[in-house]
Amino acid sequence: MSQMISGGVCAAQGFRAAGLHVGVKTHATWKKDVALIVSDAPCTAAAMFTKNVVKAAPIHVTMDHLAKGGVRAIIANSGNANACAPHGEENAEKMCAAAAKAIGCASEDVLVASTGVIGQTLNVKVIEDGVPELYGLLEHSDEASDAAAHAIMTTDTVKKEFAIEVFIGGQTVHIGGIAKGSGMIHPNMGTMLCFLTTDCAISQEMLTEALHEVVRMTFNRISVDGDTSTNDTCCILANGLAGNPVIAEKNDRYVDFVMALHEVCYLLARSMAKDGEGAKHLITCTVRGAASEEQAETISKSVISSTLTKAAIFGCDANWGRVLCAMGYSGEKFDPEKVDVSFASEAGEILVCQAGRGLSFDEELAKKILTEDEVDIDITMAEGDESCTCWGCDITYDYIKINGDYRT
Amino acid sequence: MSQMISGGVCAAQGFRAAGLHVGVKTHATWKKDVALIVSDAPCTAAAMFTKNVVKAAPIHVTMDHLAKGGVRAIIANSGNANACAPHGEENAEKMCAAAAKAIGCASEDVLVASTGVIGQTLNVKVIEDGVPELYGLLEHSDEASDAAAHAIMTTDTVKKEFAIEVFIGGQTVHIGGIAKGSGMIHPNMGTMLCFLTTDCAISQEMLTEALHEVVRMTFNRISVDGDTSTNDTCCILANGLAGNPVIAEKNDRYVDFVMALHEVCYLLARSMAKDGEGAKHLITCTVRGAASEEQAETISKSVISSTLTKAAIFGCDANWGRVLCAMGYSGEKFDPEKVDVSFASEAGEILVCQAGRGLSFDEELAKKILTEDEVDIDITMAEGDESCTCWGCDITYDYIKINGDYRT
Numbered sequence: 146m147s148q149m150i151s152g153g154v155c156a157a158q159g160f161r162a163a164g165l166h167v168g169v170k171t172h173a174t175w176k177k178d179v180a181l182i183v184s185d186a187p188c189t190a191a192a193m194f195t196k197n198v199v200k201a202a203p204i205h206v207t208m209d210h211l212a213k214g215g216v217r218a219i220i221a222n223s224g225n226a227n228a229c230a231p232h233g234e235e236n237a238e239k240m241c242a243a244a245a246k247a248i249g250c251a252s253e254d255v256l257v258a259s260t261g262v263i264g265q266t267l268n269v270k271v272i273e274d275g276v277p278e279l280y281g282l283l284e285h286s287d288e289a290s291d292a293a294a295h296a297i298m299t300t301d302t303v304k305k306e307f308a309i310e311v312f313i314g315g316q317t318v319h320i321g322g323i324a325k326g327s328g329m330i331h332p333n334m335g336t337m338l339c340f341l342t343t344d345c346a347i348s349q350e351m352l353t354e355a356l357h358e359v360v361r362m363t364f365n366r367i368s369v370d371g372d373t374s375t376n377d378t379c380c381i382l383a384n385g386l387a388g389n390p391v392i393a394e395k396n397d398r399y400v401d402f403v404m405a406l407h408e409v410c411y412l413l414a415r416s417m418a419k420d421g422e423g424a425k426h427l428i429t430c431t432v433r434g435a436a437s438e439e440q441a442e443t444i445s446k447s448v449i450s451s452t453l454t455k456a457a458i459f460g461c462d463a464n465w466g467r468v469l470c471a472m473g474y475s476g477e478k479f480d481p482e483k484v485d486v487s488f489a490s491e492a493g494e495i496l497v498c499q500a501g502r503g504l505s506f507d508e509e510l511a512k513k514i515l516t517e518d519e520v521d522i523d524i525t526m527a528e529g530d531e532s533c534t535c536w537g538c539d540i541t542y543d544y545i546k547i548n549g550d551y552r553t
Numbered sequence: 554m555s556q557m558i559s560g561g562v563c564a565a566q567g568f569r570a571a572g573l574h575v576g577v578k579t580h581a582t583w584k585k586d587v588a589l590i591v592s593d594a595p596c597t598a599a600a601m602f603t604k605n606v607v608k609a610a611p612i613h614v615t616m617d618h619l620a621k622g623g624v625r626a627i628i629a630n631s632g633n634a635n636a637c638a639p640h641g642e643e644n645a646e647k648m649c650a651a652a653a654k655a656i657g658c659a660s661e662d663v664l665v666a667s668t669g670v671i672g673q674t675l676n677v678k679v680i681e682d683g684v685p686e687l688y689g690l691l692e693h694s695d696e697a698s699d700a701a702a703h704a705i706m707t708t709d710t711v712k713k714e715f716a717i718e719v720f721i722g723g724q725t726v727h728i729g730g731i732a733k734g735s736g737m738i739h740p741n742m743g744t745m746l747c748f749l750t751t752d753c754a755i756s757q758e759m760l761t762e763a764l765h766e767v768v769r770m771t772f773n774r775i776s777v778d779g780d781t782s783t784n785d786t787c788c789i790l791a792n793g794l795a796g797n798p799v800i801a802e803k804n805d806r807y808v809d810f811v812m813a814l815h816e817v818c819y820l821l822a823r824s825m826a827k828d829g830e831g832a833k834h835l836i837t838c839t840v841r842g843a844a845s846e847e848q849a850e851t852i853s854k855s856v857i858s859s860t861l862t863k864a865a866i867f868g869c870d871a872n873w874g875r876v877l878c879a880m881g882y883s884g885e886k887f888d889p890e891k892v893d894v895s896f897a898s899e900a901g902e903i904l905v906c907q908a909g910r911g912l913s914f915d916e917e918l919a920k921k922i923l924t925e926d927e928v929d930i931d932i933t934m935a936e937g938d939e940s941c942t943c944w945g946c947d948i949t950y951d952y953i954k955i956n957g958d959y960r961t
Contacts, residue, residue: 196882198882264910467671469672473608498637502638545948548864
């Protein structure tokens with residue numbers, strides 16, 4: 146039994162949050178650019194980072210602080226990625242120190258993340274100067290989570306914030322999160338930040354395990370543009386205040402926790418793909434009848450990452466040949482003569498390719514289906530019984546516009 | 554000693570060509586859609602094809618005919634890829650049969666290729682009906698090669714045609730080629746067709762070897778959009794009429810031949826990247842100081858394939874952070890703290906990143922450099938002494954426009 150609730154990162158007991166404009170974003174003084182999330186009690190924490198060889202400074206600092214255990218807070222800024230930038234780690238440490246001083250904890254108890262332009266020196270002074278005011282704004286409320294969610298946005302057009310309530314071991318447990326991510330998103334986490342909080346009592350080991358399991362099936366299955374960023378961070382803090390028996394092994398309660406965490410991350414990931422830079426369509430690609438989940442995932446990712454397929458969906462053009470083509474260059478072996486492809490949306494469903502060959506279909510209906518905001522590409526193969534779903538978006542004139550001149 | 558000459562596929566002795574509109578392209582009656590290239594003498598031949606699991610019917614037919622040896626001609630159409638289409642192989646065989654009948658040779662002596670939309674039945678009747686007229690147009694002339702080059706174009710805006718003259722073993726040898734390719738182009742050959750002819754006397758084995766060596770360094774190092782097509786074909790016919798001593802081993806004459814073939818393929822590949830769908834900029838990315846040529850190639854390809862880098866170049870924005878980011882997710886391991894990045898063009902050269910950190914640079918000059926049609930991204934690493942150059946293009950509003958509604 147679980148239900149979606151409001152409150153985002155403040156849904157769980159003992160978590161407060163705030164967001165504020167301090168001046169990292171110099172061109173948009175009305176946009177918040179620093180977020181702070183604080184737990185009243187020490188947390189177990191787990192995190193996953195970009196696989197990009199070029200990692201931003203805050204990732205190195207966060208890795209270091211995580212290794213020392215006992216996390217109390219996360220500080221994050223938007224407007225500057227603090228990646229490949231002079232004094233990167235020094236400035237990331239300064240952000241932690243400023244937050245720690247306000248909270249009254251050790252610098253090592255604070256995690257840090259940044260997102261924005263790469264290669265420019267972070268104006269850490271404005272963050273340090275702003276932290277006391279930011280700290281003063283901390284609240285355990287819907288509004289506070291909303292402010293934090295806005296403070297980590299870059300080219301995002303909507304905030305990403307979800308929370309869930311679930312009964313675990315007789316206690317009500319909350320899991321909530323905020324995320325940002327719009328461009329530079331690709332399987333293995335593109336420029337996305339995701340901060341999750343829970344009052345569940347769970348061991349470090351099980352929390353880490355749960356995060357890996359869920360990220361693999363959610364954030365690692367979305368793609369906006371095939372670019373994997375330098376700054377991706379997904380972390381979860383668990384302060385145990387729900388009072389449930391501590392989850393320390395893979396029992397039924399662990400499964401309940403993973404399912405609830407999956408629900409939150411699934412919604413955050415999906416909303417990221419839907420808000421892909423310039424996107425007009427959310428594309429959900431499901432591959433069924435694959436020999437393995439890995440095969441289904443590789444093929445599904447290849448389809449949602451295909452620039453030509455993305456352009457066709459933008460044009461509401463049922464050009465299924467590009468879907469088959471993207472399956473073919475995925476690197477997976479399969480029999481193309483046993484592939485069916487359908488397009489579907491709220492407007493209906495239409496089979497366009499059967500046994501690897503084009504069908505003559507109702508072009509008017511196809512156009513109507515693809516004109517909806519959310520469209521599905523459903524692929525059936527005859528290799529086995531496994532399946533996988535990945536999420537992406539179309540490529541539009543606005544994507545080019547947003548990214549043709551992002552720095553200024 | 555070699556020099557560029559005119560004549561394309563008709564530059565070599567004993568080759569005739571023609572191009573004609575027969576009606577495959579129904580919406581554009583002024584556009585040629587079938588090409589024929591015929592050698593007066595039987596040829597040794599070699600070919601390379603797409604690595605896409607989904608291969609178009611003409612590729613299967615051409616593979617089969619090649620295996621039987623003794624090639625006389627190539628017939629190719631644009632406007633329909635004959636891929637994932639009903640009666641695919643039957644129709645590809647019919648194209649060969651029609652050409653063979655006109656020429657007076659066996660059907661197996663004709664190779665076939667197609668390019669265009671995927672999944673629609675090829676109107677083979679109009680091709681069969683048009684072949685006698687096409688055959689009548691065959692000429693050994695610059696104009697004839699030009700007609701064939703135009704007949705294989707789809708969204709290409711310029712024809713791709715080059716030829717070279719070189720002395721091998723005391724004889725003048727000619728190598729010429731025509732190619733098409735504009736979208737769906739990615740390392741490992743995107744929708745590209747390339748037909749090369751030579752009068753060089755060379756064994757089947759050495760011709761195959763030479764083609765593989767050259768394609769690896771030219772066509773496999775360009776990317777337009779990361780989509781590898783179902784129809785890629787690059788083939789070479791050698792009729793031996795130059796009268797040079799047959800090249801049957803890897804001697805100096807083989808090296809002369811490979812160098813000349815490389816020159817022609819390099820120019821064709823580069824012109825394909827430059828004419829990428831909607832492209833405004835040719836991007837040449839050179840990686841130096843790599844541990845191996847493979848490492849340099851992987852990193853260079855990752856940079857030219859990065860949608861965000863392509864969008865930045867479209868916006869003439871010296872956003873080198875995206876270059877470093879694309880290097881980082883290439884899958885190769887290297888020290889990001891030892892990477893320098895420069896942008897260069899006819900307007901000058903500017904170092905924007907040194908030892909993995911941003912430099913403050915003259916933004917005006919950078920903009921001027923990136924406004925040129927052809928821009929270079931020069932990367933220096935400190936991993937070794939190997940290097941590699943790959944070619945790509947920017948992504949533009951026109952790319953989206955062209956591909957948002959390609960079928961109609």
